[in-house]
Amino acid sequence: MSSNAQETASSATQPAITLSGVGKSYRLYERPKDRLLELLPGFGHRGRTHTALAPLDLKIGHGEVIGLIGRNGAGKSTLLQLICGTLTPSSGQLKVDGRIAALLELGSGFNPEFTGRENVFLNGAILGLSKTQVAARFDEIHAFSEIGEAIDQPVKTYSSGMFVRLAFAVAVCVEPDILVIDEALSVGDGAFARKSFDRIMALKAQGKTILFCSHSLYQVEAICNRALWLNQGQVMAEGAPAQVIEQYERFLYAEEHGHSHAQAPTSTPTLTGAQQPPRFTRVAITLDEQPATLSQVPEGQTGHSELCIQAYWQGPADWPAPSFAMTLMGSDGRMIASAGTHIDRISPQHDAASGEGQIEIRLPALSLLKGEYWVEVYLMCENGIMFYDQQIPAAHFTMSSPERMLEQGLVHLPRRWSALDPALPDMTVE
The missing domain is CATH 2.70.50.60 (abc- transporter (atp binding component) like domain)
Incomplete structure (x- = not known):
């Protein structure tokens, strides 16, 4: 086997993302000066350690779609930021094989003083693309974002919807190997949300690796082939989405038992935009x-x-x-x-x-x-x-x-009772 063929085979078997004992913790202080005092000899520990993500081992293969679920503050965003490189691990090693495009916090990676056009080229450079490569994709990015002439205005003048349109357009139009989405598609009108979702499904069909963090458990189960449930920085369950979601829902019900089901909202919030x-x-x-x-x-x-x-x-x-x-x-x-x-x-x-x-x-x-x-x-x-x-x-x-006050359970099952003595009649209960 040639060296090129060996490299190709090795790349095919290498996971897209590998985490070995990767964790993230912070030092928290009651007063700002305690941070300085802790560095000086004789003052001892002045703060406490907060573990945002306990050390974990995780391998994500090429073409996998992973869903992250858990309540706010569970560590989902911390994990995604570690994978994207916007945070440095406190422990462990992390390896990424391929170009990552991420939708994390709204408009993250944008310089508010730069125009939309300038930010497109800036983000392209961060993703490892040359100016020529970004220029070749610029018209597609601009058209997908649907922000029109605002592309040449400073992004600090953009609405939240314009932010997410441009950020998403950059992320999906630069041909990423790995796409990371952290609840960033909740802004925008219905037509753009649908177009964005169609693009995500197209990337999935192309065999791209996708990390999808969402509170929509139905979408996680429908889209993903593996799910990871985090709670207070700990991995609670990992595996088939339906099984992990079932465990998570049982946990939520146990935590929130007694909450009236009738208090749920009667409809989704109205989306803004010309086409509903x-x-x-x-x-x-x-x-x-x-x-x-x-x-x-x-x-x-x-x-x-x-x-x-x-x-x-x-x-x-x-x-x-x-x-x-x-x-x-x-x-x-x-x-x-x-x-x-x-x-x-x-x-x-x-x-x-x-x-x-x-x-x-x-x-x-x-x-x-x-x-x-x-x-x-x-x-x-x-x-x-x-x-x-x-x-x-x-x-x-x-x-x-x-007539069935003593019957227990949720449903009545029709049944047929039979005597062991063939001379006695059977009885059917409808």
Whole structure:
């Protein structure tokens, strides 16, 4: 094997990112002068050590999409900044194989006194590109950012939306080997958010390595092939996204037990921008033809009631039809069941000219046992990943089962009892 072939094979097997005992800690002081006194002999320790990230070992292969989850202050951003090189580890060794483009804090890496154009070239140089290489990509970056003539204005005059547009455009248009995203896509109108998400999915399809930090657990499960849960700087779980997310949700429920499910927001905040993503215009939910709302709570009978959800929406005329999804939740916050048009491969009724759409779903003969239940509804992109709108909760109802008061659990399962004596009759319980 030639030396070039050996180098190629070695590169193919080498992880994109390798962390060996990498951790980060800080010294915290009650007073600024304590920092100086601690350096002088005879004064002893004046501060305390705060561990932002406990030493960890981690290997991320080329083409992997890793989701980082955890509450604020868990150490997610610290880990990403260590990988990107904006922080220096307090311990361990870190190796990165490939060019990293990062979306960390909003507008990080931008000089506020420079114009957008100048910052594009500055960021390109930081990423290791020559001036000629950046110039070849500049028109694509400018067009993707959609900031127009503002490209030649100082970025200190930009709105937060313009910041993130330009930062994202630079990050995804420089052909990175590794893309790091730290909750940076929450700013911007619906059309740009969708375009950004499509670009991320395209990079994933190209086999790029992506580190995705998000509080949207649904997106982490849908996009990533591995998840890492951090809490107070410690790795709590690592592995398949569905399994890690389940552990994380159980932890959150245990921490927040007693919080009223009804206090959740009824819809997502309105996004600003000229072109809005699809939004619900009306959601009608009934149980046995009785309205099921938060103010009217109908009661159904186990095994005999029917839940009906009708949803109507309005979106841009030139967008694909969105997918509709619903979840059925117990009063303790546990998800009991879910359904989605993208899961069942159903095409909602959608008028491409007007952007209007509608769908109905019926759940006949509910087998739920006695208790309180909630319905949540969602509008998402046609692939069922990016959220457009939601109502949490959208309806509330109760189930009663006088004939099965002693039966325990969430659902009633039809069964057949058989006597071991063949001469005795069988009994079926519907």
